[in-house]
Amino acid sequence: MPGRQMTGFLHDMCSSFMRDGAVCIACTTSDAPPSLLEDARATLSAPEAVRLDTMRAPGKRAEFLLSRLVLKSVARALFGGEHNEITLTRDAKGAFIIEGTGEPGIHASLSHCPGALALMFARESRVGVDIEPERRVTRAVARRFFSSREFEETARGANPQGELTTRWTLKEAFAKASGVPLLRALHGAEFVREDAGYRLRESIDGCGTEWSFLSAAAAGGFRLAAARRGTVMPVLVECGDASLLAGLLG
Numbered sequence: 001m002p003g004r005q006m007t008g009f010l011h012d013m014c015s016s017f018m019r020d021g022a023v024c025i026a027c028t029t030s031d032a033p034p035s036l037l038e039d040a041r042a043t044l045s046a047p048e049a050v051r052l053d054t055m056r057a058p059g060k061r062a063e064f065l066l067s068r069l070v071l072k073s074v075a076r077a078l079f080g081g082e083h084n085e086i087t088l089t090r091d092a093k094g095a096f097i098i099e100g101t102g103e104p105g106i107h108a109s110l111s112h113c114p115g116a117l118a119l120m121f122a123r124e125s126r127v128g129v130d131i132e133p134e135r136r137v138t139r140a141v142a143r144r145f146f147s148s149r150e151f152e153e154t155a156r157g158a159n160p161q162g163e164l165t166t167r168w169t170l171k172e173a174f175a176k177a178s179g180v181p182l183l184r185a186l187h188g189a190e191f192v193r194e195d196a197g198y199r200l201r202e203s204i205d206g207c208g209t210e211w212s213f214l215s216a217a218a219a220g221g222f223r224l225a226a227a228r229r230g231t232v233m234p235v236l237v238e239c240g241d242a243s244l245l246a247g248l249l250g
Contacts, residue, residue, distance in 0.1 A: 009237065009239045009240075010077060012237045013025065013074065013077070013078070013237050013239075014077075014078065016234045016235060016237055017078055017121065017234075019234075020232050020233070020234040021122060021123040021124060021232070022120065022121060022122035022123070022125075022127065022228060022232070022233075022234045023074075023078070023120065023121050023122075023234055023237060024118070024119075024120045024129060024214060024224075024226045024233075024234050024235070024236050024237065025070070025074060025118065025119050025120070025236075025237050025238070025239060026116065026117070026118045026131060026218040026219070026222070026224050026236060026237075026238050026239070027070060027116065027117055027118075027238070027239045027240065027241070028115060028116050028218075028219055028220040028222075028240070028241045029062075029063070029066045029112075029115060029116060029117055029241070030114075030115040030116075030220070030241075031241045032062065032066055032241075036066070036069070037062060037065050037066070039069070040065035040066060040068060040069035041065055042083075042084075043068065043069055043072050043073075043083035043084055044065075044068060044084065045084055045085070045087050047087070048068060048087070051064070052064055052065065059114060063112045063113070063114065063117070064112075066112070066117060067110055067112040067117050067119075068088075070117055070119060071086070071088060071098075071108070071110055071119055072086045074119065074121070075098050075101050075106070075108075075121070076101070078101075078103075078121065079098070079101035079102050079103040079106060080101055080102030080103070081100050081101035081102055082100070085100035086098060086099070086100040086101055087099050087100055088108055088110060093179075094179060095107060095126045095179070096108045096109060096110075096126075096176075098121065105123070106121050106122070106123060107121065107122045107123070107124075107125060107126050107127050108120065108121050108122075108127070109127045109128045109129040109173075109176050109177070109226075110129070111129050111130045111131045111172075112131070113131060113132055113133065113136075113222075114133075115133070115220060115222070116131050116218060116220055116222045117131065118130070118131040118218070118224050118226075120226050120228075122228060125177075125228055125229045125230060126176075126177050126178070126179070126228075126229065127176075127177050127226065127227065127228045128172070128173035128174060128175065128176025128177030128178070128226065128227040128228075129173055129176070129224070129225070129226045129227075130168075130169040130170075130172035130173045130176070130224070130225050130226075131169065131218060131222050131223070131224045131225075132165055132168065132169055132222065132223055133165075133221060133222055133223075134162060134165060134217070134221045134222060134223050135161055135162070135165060136165050136168070136223075137161070137164040137165040137167075137168045138161070138164070139155075139160070139161070139164065141164075142154065142164045142167075142168070145183075145186040145187060146164075146167065146186065146187065147187055147188070147190055149190065150167065150190045150191070154167060162223070165223045166198075166215055166223055166225070167191055168186075169215070169223050169224060169225035170189075170191050170198055170213055170215060170225040170227070171185045171186050171189050171191075172185070172225070173213070173225040173226050173227040174189050174200070174211070174213070174227045175189070176227070177211070177227040177228060177229065178204075178205075178207045178211075178227070178229075180204060180205050180207060184204070184205065185204070188204045188205075189204050190202070191213075197213060197214070197215060198213045198215055199211070199213065210229060210230060210231070211227055211228070211229055211230075212227070212228050212229075212230060212231055212232060212233035213225065213226070213227050213233065214226040214227075214233045214234075214235075214236060216236045218236070218238060219238055219240070224236065
């Protein structure tokens with residue numbers, strides 16, 4: 001990626017974190033060159049390398065490598081640290097945090113699928129992010145997991161299948177941010193669409209309704225959702241394709 005675009009991405013990313021105390025990033029990965037996968041492998045910690053060796057499917061290995069490369073590179077750019085020391089781990093309450101940077105206690109969430117990945121960092125609250133292909137969730141899948149009321153509401157929209165995927169990503173992001181089990185969130189966390197976006201219809205498992213949600217189309221035909229407790233949700237910062245990642249290795 002040209003230097004000017006790289007500078008713009010880094011500026012937007014840092015500005016979002018300074019302004020909102022959080023940042024949400026999406027990137028396409030389908031054009032990642034083999035050399036980038038080798039670079040990514042070199043950034044793994046010992047436990048991450050062991051985990052990689054348990055994966056046999058080439059696609060899964062590539063997703064894992066690129067997701068860790070993006071996470072480590074963005075964390076390093078924001079907070080300092082070395083790639084092979086930056087890891088994604090859980091705190092005592094089960095929330096994902098980043099370790100190995102110059103700023104402890106940063107909450108994190110990571111999601112990847114064939115062709116794209118997303119991540120989110122925040123200072124003071126658990127966060128959740130999910131990214132899926134735009135038409136991933138079918139009516140049959142939604143009917144199985146959504147409540148009858150929410151399924152019927154989505155079926156009446158102008159783009160029912162797109163709305164089903166949107167709701168699915170919101171539920172996954174909320175489950176990650178709140179700690180509510182995914183199956184419980186899929187059925188019990190209902191969303192209401194409003195002019196300003198989406199909100200929880202009602203509290204689930206005592207989590208309250210004071211949550212902010214981001215739902216956006218991401219480049220390459222993907223749908224992204226992010227969740228954070230409170231009233232401030234950062235904008236989505238897209239960093240293009242995997243060519244940018246090489247620039248973050250420096």
